[in-house]
Amino acid sequence: MKVAYLGPQGSFSEEAAFRYFSKHDKWHMCDSIVDVLEAVEEGKADKGIVPIENSIEGTINITADGLLRYDLFVEAEIIFPVSLHLLTLKGASLQEITEVWSIVPALAQCRDFMREAKVKSRQFDSTSAAAQAVKNQERKDVAAIASKYAAEVFDLQITKSDIQDNSNNHTRFVVISKKNSGQNHNTKTMLLISPTEDYSGVLSSILNVFTALSINLTWIESRPTKKQLGTYHFFVEAQNGLHEEKMNKAITILKAFGHDVRVLGSYNTIKL
Numbered sequence: 001m002k003v004a005y006l007g008p009q010g011s012f013s014e015e016a017a018f019r020y021f022s023k024h025d026k027w028h029m030c031d032s033i034v035d036v037l038e039a040v041e042e043g044k045a046d047k048g049i050v051p052i053e054n055s056i057e058g059t060i061n062i063t064a065d066g067l068l069r070y071d072l073f074v075e076a077e078i079i080f081p082v083s084l085h086l087l088t089l090k091g092a093s094l095q096e097i098t099e100v101w102s103i104v105p106a107l108a109q110c111r112d113f114m115r116e117a118k119v120k121s122r123q124f125d126s127t128s129a130a131a132q133a134v135k136n137q138e139r140k141d142v143a144a145i146a147s148k149y150a151a152e153v154f155d156l157q158i159t160k161s162d163i164q165d166n167s168n169n170h171t172r173f174v175v176i177s178k179k180n181s182g183q184n185h186n187t188k189t190m191l192l193i194s195p196t197e198d199y200s201g202v203l204s205s206i207l208n209v210f211t212a213l214s215i216n217l218t219w220i221e222s223r224p225t226k227k228q229l230g231t232y233h234f235f236v237e238a239q240n241g242l243h244e245e246k247m248n249k250a251i252t253i254l255k256a257f258g259h260d261v262r263v264l265g266s267y268n269t270i271k272l
């Protein structure tokens with residue numbers, strides 16, 4: 001089986017992929033999160049692993065928008081602990097740093113540090129791409145926000161450790177595939193609900209269905225339709241499997257209300 005993930009070597013996605021999948025699997029390293037989703041959509045990889053939410057920064061919008069755009073299913077969620085460090089060339093000091101490089105969600109997880117340090121930021125497609133650039137450009141005035149693993153891979157120094165706003169930091173990854181795995185007895189279900197009409201109380205009418213059926217929601221996110229200001233798609237994650245009658249009842253009622261309902265998957269949670 002071929003698994004797509006965000007590279008280069010040393011990314012959090014790689015660590016999560018190596019720990020979740022078997023070492024007998026083959027890897028398909030991608031340059032961006034969108035490339036991972038596209039590789040699975042186009043059949044270049046059987047499965048992919050992408051970050052969807054971080055406990056400090058919230059939803060990874062690139063992934064949410066990718067789930068909207070591509071015809072993919074979620075078959076597992078992985079909770080991964082994230083410690084972010086400031087990586088520099090060996091011998092560089094904190095005082096020399098004028099610019100910090102990383103992927104947007106990692107920069108956002110270190111907002112307090114960035115404000116205090118009064119440094120500029122530059123966006124990269126992954127933490128490890130930023131670490132690799134620091135190494136290749138041999139500049140002592142720049143640093144990357146990345147993992148301990150990336151420091152090892154690129155032989156960089158951890159100049160300041162644990163710079164994220166809260167030490168209890170976790171990122172939730174989802175394992176995606178082109179086929180709906182359709183396993184039974186899963187503990188969660190992700191739905192994408194797109195109202196076909198906009199009327200006052202449309203969101204509360206959706207949420208009331210779950211309340212009435214005593215379905216606990218673990219995640220709710222709205223993403224713009226990108227067609228008209230003020231119109232949204234809603235991601236809803238419920239703490240019930242698709243095999244449960246009340247989950248199917250909820251879907252039937254939502255469809256009867258005229259909403260477009262896509263089941264993005266039913267899955268279990270794995271803590272790494």
Ligand SMILES: O=C(O)C(=O)C[C@]1(C(=O)O)C=C[C@@H](O)C=C1
Pocket residue numbers: 006010011012013014051054060082103105106125126127128171
């Ligand atoms: O850049 C990486 O190393 C990634 O795997 C991506 C990513 C993300 O975008 O959330 C994954 C985990 C961390 O939250 C920081 C970065």
